[in-house]
Amino acid sequence: MDGMAQDLLAWYDRCARVLPWRSFPSPYRTWLSEVMLQQTQVDTVMPYYHRFLAAYPRVEDLAAAPLDEVLSLWSGLGYYSRARNMHKTAKMVTECGTFPFDIKGLRALPGVGEYMSAAIASIALGIDAATVDGNIARVMARLHADPGPRKAMWVHASAHLPAGRAGDYNQALMDLGARICRPKSPKCGECPVESHCQAFADARVSEFPPPKKKRVVPEVFMHARLFRRDGFILFGRRPVKGLWGGLWEFPAIELAAPKPKVSAVKAAWRSEFGIDDDGGQLIFERKHVLTHRIYRYQLVLGVDVPEREMGPYSAFEWMNEAMLSKVGLSTLTTKALAAVRV
Ligand code: SF4
Structure with missing residues (x-):
């Protein structure tokens, strides 16, 4: 040997x-x-x-x-x-x-x-x-x-x-x-x-080993809304392929800019979900760092319920606590959910 x-x-x-x-x-x-x-x-x-x-x-x-x-x-x-x-x-x-x-x-x-x-x-x-x-x-x-x-x-x-x-x-x-x-x-x-x-x-x-070249990590703005109805909260399921695939989250839009204009956020909600209001109060805000992407996340109170429920999601569901305990949630959504429960 x-x-x-x-x-x-x-x-x-x-x-x-x-x-x-x-x-x-x-x-x-x-x-x-x-x-x-x-x-x-x-x-x-x-x-x-x-x-x-x-x-x-x-x-x-x-x-x-x-x-x-x-x-x-x-x-x-x-x-x-x-x-x-x-x-x-x-x-x-x-x-x-x-x-x-x-x-x-x-x-x-x-x-x-x-x-x-x-x-x-x-x-x-x-x-x-x-x-x-x-x-x-x-x-x-x-x-x-x-x-x-x-x-x-x-x-x-x-x-x-x-x-x-x-x-x-x-x-x-x-x-x-x-x-x-x-x-x-x-x-x-x-x-x-x-x-x-x-x-x-x-x-x-x-x-040794020689240092790796630093990658530029893109920043994404993610704007989510909390919709409540009779003790249930509306969640969307991300398509199985891709980031957070198959996980459930608060309905959200994403924009490829860390601080987009309010008008751009509004336009995205209109085109994805048919919602035309400005959204309610800010509930939770977080910078969430992944290896290949940085998310600037905001969760606001939803005013109008979406006209088009699908948006970028493969499914939608009104869920209560018991249902949420049986599905996959990302760490970011779990943290946002904790803020909602407070
Ligand atoms: S193998 Fe690593 S820990 Fe061991 S002597 Fe070499 S550099 Fe040091």
């Missing part, structure tokens, strides 16, 4: 993080955890993972659940396309009767890419495959003092792969990246593979 892998695994055997999806790994549990862990911290994922496993102990249970229920359980975890793909995958796996047994088959599942297919294959199926996520890419960039591209990190990770322990090796690298070889202030003094690290030897750790 390669010296780096040997030192890494010796450390992992002593200090591996105790995570619920690591005990009794199966394709279903590993897949569930990997879907949730994409762009999300372990501590955030933990309660969701337990909640999903309690509600859907088998992939067949997840496949049989209505999408609204799945999205409701997912509410607050973000990146909702993951939940929709997960639901689709559960149906496909249930129809086939089993999860695929190889990387190619896993890769064909919705939402399962190069990283995840190799992670599931190595951890749950014992296949000798290296994988590279953000943490592992950073560790490899530093170990080899290599600025990239990303493909090079796959070559490095594969070169160290210990036959027969690929799952542990991949998880050890994930742990190392999360706990020791962190993006800022890596703890090189505690690192089990320091003696194999080229960036450390060259005193150039801060140069």
